[in-house]
Amino acid sequence: MKIRNSQAFTMMELIIVIMIIGVIMSLVGPRVAKWWSQSEEFESKLKIQNIKAALNDYRMEFGTLPTTKEGLRALVENIRPNDEAYRKAEREGKFPFVAKGEEGITDKSGEPFIYHCPPEKNKGKFKFFEIMWVGKQGTEEEPTLTDGV
Numbered sequence: 001m002k003i004r005n006s007q008a009f010t011m012m013e014l015i016i017v018i019m020i021i022g023v024i025m026s027l028v029g030p031r032v033a034k035w036w037s038q039s040e041e042f043e044s045k046l047k048i049q050n051i052k053a054a055l056n057d058y059r060m061e062f063g064t065l066p067t068t069k070e071g072l073r074a075l076v077e078n079i080r081p082n083d084e085a086y087r088k089a090e091r092e093g094k095f096p097f098v099a100k101g102e103e104g105i106t107d108k109s110g111e112p113f114i115y116h117c118p119p120e121k122n123k124g125k126f127k128f129f130e131i132m133w134v135g136k137q138g139t140e141e142e143p144t145l146t147d148g149v
Contacts, residue, residue: 044107048131051075051105051113054097061089061097065117072098072105072115072131 054075059065062085066074073079075097080086089095098104106112114132 040108047104047107048113050098051115051131054104057097061094062086066115068116068118072113076101076105 051072055065058075066072066079070079076095078086078090078095096104116132
């Protein structure tokens with residue numbers, strides 16, 4: 001038997017290693033993709049909970065929720081600069097109500113959450129608001145999370 005003194009791998013060794021890597025990736029890949037999508041949904045749910053808390057803080061500060069037109073931007077910046085209560089809150093450093101500012105009202109891809117608050121028809125009664133996350137638009141799966149309070 002002839003002893004080789006070569007420093008390189010044979011073609012057969014390379015093919016076997018590539019096949020082993022391929023088998024491992026085919027087993028692990030789908031699980032990683034599933035965990036990734038679940039983490040995106042979990043992060044969005046967590047952000048929605050933070051937005052709910054910020055909306056409650058906003059309501060405690062100003063006595064009302066932002067309108068649908070004002071949207072979640074009301075949690076980030078002073079949308080009523082002529083109102084004394086809002087100027088006072090701004091001076092006291094209460095803005096932004098959401099911890100991460102602009103990033104706190106958008107999902108992972110930078111799309112803003114959809115906020116809907118019906119107009120005040122019955123003052124003093126319970127008011128409902130809804131926050132939605134529509135996920136990746138244009139894909140086959142469009143997850144929708146809604147949370148009403």
